[in-house]
Amino acid sequence: MRKSRKNIGIIGLGFYVPKKVLTNKDLEGMVDTSDEWITTRTGIKERRIAGPTESTSTLAFNAAKDALKDAKLAPEDLDLIIVATITPDMAFPATACFLQEMLGAKNAACFDMSAACAGFIYGLVTAQKFLQSGTYKNALVIGAEKLSSVTDWQDRNTCVLFGDGAGAAVLAPVENGGILASYLGCDGSMTELLMQPAGGSRMPASRQTVDDRMHFIKMRGNEVFKLAIKIMSDAACRALKACKLGVEDIDCFIPHQANMRILDAVARKMKLPLEKIYFNVAKYGNMSSAATAVALCEAYKCGRIRGGDIVVLDAFGAGLVWGAAVIQWQK
Ligand code: UT7
Numbered sequence: 305m306r307k308s309r310k311n312i313g314i315i316g317l318g319f320y321v322p323k324k325v326l327t328n329k330d331l332e333g334m335v336d337t338s339d340e341w342i343t344t345r346t347g348i349k350e351r352r353i354a355g356p357t358e359s360t361s362t363l364a365f366n367a368a369k370d371a372l373k374d375a376k377l378a379p380e381d382l383d384l385i386i387v388a389t390i391t392p393d394m395a396f397p398a399t400a401c402f403l404q405e406m407l408g409a410k411n412a413a414c415f416d417m418s419a420a421c422a423g424f425i426y427g428l429v430t431a432q433k434f435l436q437s438g439t440y441k442n443a444l445v446i447g448a449e450k451l452s453s454v455t456d457w458q459d460r461n462t463c464v465l466f467g468d469g470a471g472a473a474v475l476a477p478v479e480n481g482g483i484l485a486s487y488l489g490c491d492g493s494m495t496e497l498l499m500q501p502a503g504g505s506r507m508p509a510s511r512q513t514v515d516d517r518m519h520f521i522k523m524r525g526n527e528v529f530k531l532a533i534k535i536m537s538d539a540a541c542r543a544l545k546a547c548k549l550g551v552e553d554i555d556c557f558i559p560h561q562a563n564m565r566i567l568d569a570v571a572r573k574m575k576l577p578l579e580k581i582y583f584n585v586a587k588y589g590n591m592s593s594a595a596t597a598v599a600l601c602e603a604y605k606c607g608r609i610r611g612g613d614i615v616v617l618d619a620f621g622a623g624l625v626w627g628a629a630v631i632q633w634q635k
Contacts, residue, residue: 309559312432313482316377318370319601320363321352321467321588328464333580335460342464346570347564351467351589359393364448365469367597368407371472381407382474383440386431387416388423388447388593390453390500390622399448415449418587419620420498421560422488423447423593425629428487428617431475446472447593454500456520465562466521467589471597475611481612483631485547487539488627494531498523498622532566532620536628537573540618543628551576553614556603560619561585561595570618582608592621596630609633 327350328339342348352610354363364387372379380480385407387400400414421428423445431443448470457463502518503509536559544550551574559567564585571578582603591598596619603609620626 306579309480310436311480311482312435312475313478314473314592314631315476315478316371316373317472317601318367318372318449318602319469319471319598320366320370321469321598322354322358322363324353324355326353331464334457336461337460337464339518345565346465347585348464348589349586352469354450354468360387360389360391360448360450360452360470361393361399361406363468364399364403364446364472365406365472367446367448368403368444368445371474375476377442377474379407380411382409382412382440382444383410383534384410384431384434384443385414386427386445387441387447387555388419388427388445389416390418390420390423390592392416395503400484402447409444419593419625420623421562421592421595421624421628422592422627423621424597425617425619425627426488426625428453428473428475428483428629429488432483432486435475435477441476443475444472445475446470447597449592449594451521451592454519454521456517458517459520461525465590467591469588469591469598471594471599471601473597473600478634481634483617484549484632485543486508486627486629487543487546488623489535489539490623492623494624497528497624502574529563529566531624532562533569533573535624535626536560536566536570536618536620539620539626539628540574540616543630544616547630549614549630554580554616555613556609556615557581558596558599558603558615558617559580560621561588561599562590580609596620
């Protein structure tokens with residue numbers, strides 16, 4: 305936890321979601337579920353699903369173009385690209401490398417970041433440090449996921465929750481405001497609560513892993529649910545405290561969009577009025593690292609965020625990892 309020295313802010317935002325909409329009604333025809341159950345237990349009504357020719361890098365590309373336009377920068381101006389994702393195009397090379405080529409951002413150093421739903425915030429804080437140190441001037445941070453590629457469409461416990469999309473932010477030094485403080489955390493003793501077990505070095509792909517459906521997301525939802533409420537409210541308060549602000553100073557709270565009931569409970573725990581929270585979980589479901597990024601971009605584009613506002617990003621996910629960032633909006 306550390307207060308910022310040099311001011312680094314977000315100077316451009318963009319997002320992209322695939323065209324195909326998968327509704328709760330559609331899911332009723334795929335697994336034993338109902339629109340009523342999904343709506344009341346999660347708040348999700350529909351989610352976007354990438355087409356067969358789309359991958360995480362193409363989703364990221366569309367979001368990145370939008371963000372660069374907003375920042376009025378050319379791809380060549382980028383010194384650093386970080387793609388936060390748990391659904392990379394391939395195990396290697398990094399999805400950020402594919403993206404660099406698509407954008408023509410030939411001057412950028414590139415790497416991926418694996419911090420699940422907190423990936424976009426981990427990425428923002430990492431880029432902030434590179435920019436604060438003076439190593440780089442312009443950085444692109446993207447949360448991008450094609451979760452439909454690791455979703456078990458036969459498992460009603462998980463398949464109703466996830467969706468695909470990408471959100472992008474361009475960071476650069478700013479005169480005032482920007483990222484005021486952040487707080488990142490991890491508890492590696494609970495890795496088994498949420499994972500994609502096979503496909504890595506611990507359990508390489510085999511006929512058996514495919515037959516056992518081990519390449520799909522496995523989640524102990526109820527345990528994750530309870531921890532999410534406790535940890536997200538704690539992380540946001542710690543980040544606020546690090547820059548001597550309180551919950552009452554928040555103008556717009558942008559949490560990871562996993563479940564409306566989690567967000568209601570976090571708001572109650574923090575004593576934060578619901579009007580201060582930006583929600584889009586009903587439209588997109590849980591897009592892991594892309595969720596916070598897309599929500600931030602939507603909130604900005606629809607005028608929910610104005611110059612001088614205190615914006616708090618807050619996310620939690622597999623690892624378990626979590627992160628919160630307090631930003632004073634400077635645009
Ligand atoms: O992004 C990273 C962080 N992820 C999250 O934050 C997700 C956290 N977890 C959740 O959002 C919730 O735990 C879920 C939405 C996944 C589940 O809600 P829950 O209130 O925790 O339900 P549950 O897992 O305790 O299951 C309740 C019942 C079970 O039936 P029984 O055993 O009580 O008869 C499930 O089998 O609901 C059943 N169920 C379903 N029923 C209809 C589970 N999924 C479905 C479904 N449709 N899709």
